[in-house]
Structures are given as structure tokens and as C-alpha cells.
Amino acid sequence: xxxxxxxxxxxxxxxxxxxxxxxxxxxxxxxxxxxxxxxxxxxxxxxxxxxxxxxxxxxxxxxxxxxxxxxxxxxxxxxxxxxxxxxxxxxxxxxxxxxxxxxxxxxxxxxxxxxxxxxxxxxxxxxxxxxxxxxxxxxxxxxxxxxxxxxxxxxxxxxxxxxxxxxxxxxxxxxxxxxxxxxxxxxxxxxxxxxxxxxxxxxxxxxxxx
Numbered sequence: 001x002x003x004x005x006x007x008x009x010x011x012x013x014x015x016x017x018x019x020x021x022x023x024x025x026x027x028x029x030x031x032x033x034x035x036x037x038x039x040x041x042x043x044x045x046x047x048x049x050x051x052x053x054x055x056x057x058x059x060x061x062x063x064x065x066x067x068x069x070x071x072x073x074x075x076x077x078x079x080x081x082x083x084x085x086x087x088x089x090x091x092x093x094x095x096x097x098x099x100x101x102x103x104x105x106x107x108x109x110x111x112x113x114x115x116x117x118x119x120x121x122x123x124x125x126x127x128x129x130x131x132x133x134x135x136x137x138x139x140x141x142x143x144x145x146x147x148x149x150x151x152x153x154x155x156x157x158x159x160x161x162x163x164x165x166x167x168x169x170x171x172x173x174x175x176x177x178x179x180x181x182x183x184x185x186x187x188x189x190x191x192x193x194x195x196x197x198x199x200x201x202x203x204x205x206x207x208x209x210x
Contacts, residue, residue, distance in 0.1 A: 010115030014105035021106035024060055025051050025116065026076055028124065028140070029098040030088050037078060044111050046104065054078060060101060063120050074101065074120055076140045086129070089138050094124045099142040121145050 014020055025038035025046055038044055038051040039058050045051075061075040076099070088094075104116030122142040130137040155161040159172040 007117060008115060011105065011117055014114050021108070023104055023106060024058065024119075025102040025104065026058065026060070026078075027051075027100045027102070028094075030092045030094065031097075032088070032092060035088060040106075040111060042111060044113065046102065046113055046116060063101070073125075073141060073143045074122065076101070076142070077137065078140070079135060079137045086131070086136050086138070089127055089129055094127055094140075096123045096125075098122075099124050099140065 023039045025036070027049075028035040034049075036046075036049055036051040037054045037058055038046065039055065040051075040053045041055045042053045043050055044053065057079040059077040063074055064072040099120075099122055100118065101120040102116045103119045105114040106112060107114050120142075122144045124140055124142050126141045128139040128141075130139075155164065157172065158175060159170075162169050162172040
């Protein structure tokens with residue numbers, strides 16, 4: 001899969017054609033399983049995974065980018081989905097779960113995928129559900145992953161924090177012992193009998209020149 005920073009040849013070729021057949025695909029990560037939908041009418045295999053065809057029932061708001069390193073959110077609207085997707089929205093913990101939006105191109109209007117690229121990667125922050133007797137609409141609001149840069153890190157340079165990252169890592173085991181450790185650096189040492197102190201030059205000449 002290509003990214004906007006490194007577009008592969010299949011995307012470049014599709015962009016240069018007179019007629020293009022773009023599509024959108026959305027992948028939401030939930031604890032009990034991932035939800036994958038795309039803007040086609042039938043199911044399609046994208047990067048080895050099956051995406052449910054939602055047709056025009058899937059809509060994505062504008063994805064904005066600025067010259068500054070800033071976080072811009074996005075909204076995904078999914079209408080007319082089956083009870084499985086609705087049940088995930090009602091029962092699953094979705095906040096801070098990953099959401100990926102892909103854009104790709106079809107080969108000649110078929111369901112054959114020419115190539116895809118990542119347009120957005122972020123975290124779901126809210127989900128609004130509108131349910132009626134005929135259909136249900138889910139609006140997912142997500143923030144760009146750059147939002148993580150605004151959150152303070154609660155990890156510390158301690159063995160406990162390091163084991164939270166890697167339970168077998170022992171590199172911080174002796175950090176606490178070093179807090180009150182006195183390290184002698186650049187001080188004069190005690191001159192022992194028959195030995196030279198640190199500030200005494202063994203090659204210096206005495207008063208007689210020898």
C-alpha cells in the first residue's frame with residue numbers, strides 16, 4: 001500500500017489516465033473484530049481483506065492538511081448498515097480505537113483493485129447513531145493520530161514504566177539506586193604513602209631542575 005509521502009507506480013499510473021475510478025474504504029478497529037466497508041456496491045478484497053460494499057451509503061468529510069504540523073479531524077457517515085455493525089457501535093468500546101481511511105482506484109470500472117493509499121489514520125473519539133424504522137445512520141468522528149502529541153506521557157524513567165512497555169526489559173532496574181549515588185569526579189584523591197595525587201605531575205622538575 002502506498003502513502004501520500006511515497007505513492008507507488010500503480011497510483012501514479014491511475015492518476016495519469018483520462019478516466020479514473022476512485023473509491024474510498026474505511027477500516028475501524030474494535031475489540032471483537034474489525035469493521036471494513038468501501039464505497040463499491042459489492043464486497044471486494046483490498047490488501048487481502050474483505051470489505052463490505054456500502055455504495056453511496058458511506059460518506060467521508062473533507063480531509064484537510066496544512067503547512068503546519070497540526071491535527072485535523074474527519075467524520076465518516078455510514079447509512080443502512082446491518083445489525084452487526086450497529087451492534088458494534090452500541091456495545092463496543094470505540095473511543096481511542098484506530099480508524100483508517102483508504103483511497104484507491106479500480107481497473108476500468110470493475111471491482112479489480114489497481115492500488116490503494118492511506119489517506120487518514122487516527123482514533124475514534126465519538127460516535128453518533130440515528131436509528132429509524134427503515135434504516136440506521138452512524139456518524140464516526142475521529143482525530144488525526146497527531147493528537148497524541150498533545151497528550152502528556154505518563155511513563156517515567158523507572159523500572160515499572162519500562163516493564164509496562166516490555167515485561168522482560170531490565171535496563172532500568174538500577175535507576176533508583178543511582179538517585180542518591182555519589183560519584184567522585186574531578187576531585188583530588190587522598191595521597192597515599194609512596195603514591196602520587198591526581199594533581200601532582202610525575203614529569204615536573206623540582207626546584208633544582210631535576
